[in-house]
Amino acid sequence: MVFTLQRYMFRELLRIFILATVGLTLILSLGGILGPVQEYGVGPRQAVHILVYFMPVTLTFVLPMAALFASALSYGRFASDNELDACRASGIGMMTLVYPGLALAVFVAIANLLLSFHVMPYFVHLAERSLKADAKQILFRNIERRGFYRVSAGKSSEYLIYADYPDLKNDTLYGIIVLEASRTGIEDLITSSKTTVRFDSHGAMNEVQLLVHNYKQMGVGDSCWDGTVGQLPLRREFGSLLGDDIKFKKIEEMKQIRADLMRFDPVARLARTVYTQFVTELLAKDVNEAFAAGGSYEFRSPTQSVRFSAKGCELRDHAVIALTPPVLVEERDGAGRSRRLMGKKAAEILVETGVADPTVSVRVHNPEVVGTGQSLVQFSMGDLVTPERVLGRLAGKPMLETARGDLAATLGGPPSPILAKQQASLLDEIGDTVTDIRAEVNSRLVFGIGCVPMILIGIGLGILQRGGHLLSAFGSSCVPAAVLIVAIISGKNLTVNLGVQSLTGLIIMWSGLAFLLFLAAVVYRKLSRT
Secondary structure, eight states: OHHHHHHHHHHHHHHHHHHHHHHHHHHHHHHHTHHHHHHHOOOHHHHHHHHHHTHHHHHHHHHHHHHHHHHHHHHHHHHHTTHHHHHHHTTOOHHHHHHHHHHHHHHHHHHHHHIIIIIHHHHHHHHHHHHHHTHHHHHHHHHHHHSEEEEEOSSSEEEEEEEEEEETTTTEEEEEEEEEEETTEEEEEEEEEEEEEEEEEETTEEEEEEEEESOEEEESTTOEEEOOSSEEEEEEEEOOSSOOOGGGOOHHHHHHHHHOGGGSHHHHHHHHHHHHHHHHHHHHHHHHHHHHTTOOEEEEOSSEEEEEEOSEEEEEETTEEEEESSEEEEEEETTSOEEEEEEOSOEEEEEOOSOSSOEEEEEEESOEETTTOOBOSEEEEEEEEOOHHHHGGGTTOOHHHHHHSOHHHHHTSOOOHHHHHHHHHHHHHHHHHHHHHHHHHHHHHHHHHHHHHHHHHHHHHHHHTTTSOHHHHHHHHHHHHHHHHHHHHHHHHHHHHHOTTOOHHHHHHHHHHHHHHHHHHHHHHHHHHO
């Protein structure tokens, strides 16, 4: 008889729970895709895919609320119809009647933990891949609708792509302007009369290749040049379209990131930036020492070499060493043929970014060939090997260890403002990542475990308020749920703001759960006396 009664109550709970879950999920999911639709201009097909992919995110919040609604309503109706009194008069204890609600609460708690730690991040990554697969259509649709498209290239910079006319059929943009902007201003500007666009998605990155005609590029400082013939491939890599965030990571991914921070793209990207600039400054110091001794400097590759001399060099931009003119260059190929050039304008040494053993390029603007007087638009030689005496000073350490270590000791003096600012950003990102993982894991645990006392409180209030309106019990039980959510949000923000050493935010989170457990004990103590 008791089992039949519990099955009846669980069936009633499950019916309301499923109806509430379906309704709330559809409403919140439709609201959740409005952001990506407005931001990326996705079409109907992509919108349906995003709706499906974001459902686990919605269910993480919907399941507890639907279970709370079902328990308060079912047990409130059960008590108001005097069925509860009849059961108790028959000798059935209160906790025996609460078992179906407790089973639903445990089910919701387990489902919530599985969704938040495993399922939700997986579906967010599927949504990311779906957007990447349609990146070209999204780009052309946004330019067609708004005249431009904005792509994030990290926390501190972004690319804006403007075009007069997009031709999706031929993958071509006419009258294009590609603008790289950062917090400090405009970093780079590329214009072109006609550009062919090709997207390539690989790994955690999106790469767009622009094949441009009649291009002009203008950068910071004196960097400015024109394209004269043919096409030039300009490759730009963009990060996650949805944002690479710890809150979208599985628990396994967070453990891996904590063990190896280079697995987290924002950290890895900044570490590569710092490492490249560090190599650049070591190289600049080596070049300056050679010039100060009255000599020249030489780079080699398997097939060619270049030797140059100048008054000096200085750091003007990331991974760029500006040579002070006049610059005398002697290039030599594998057959022993040589040519000397004199540059009286801008000249740079460019260091390859993002690799442990970077190659370098030498570029001289408007040089003259010594002996013939022939004027060139630009001299450029790339794929040159960084001297071993420079790379040897890195002591073979991993990239992140080098980037976050004592740079001044290796440089023999303080790093440049460029490098110091980059390293500070890296250290901030590392600290933020560690605290984000800590806060995210604890917030998911608190919310998942908190589903059990939250639903039990709903059951208790539904029974206690049986004389009133059925929805009043649900409204009353939402207050403790709101307290838990406020405690989680406040504790999470406090943990992130105060840093990894602070326990205050974690204490606030778990205090919210402790409050719900205490309130559940009070409610059921009162029930046992009635």
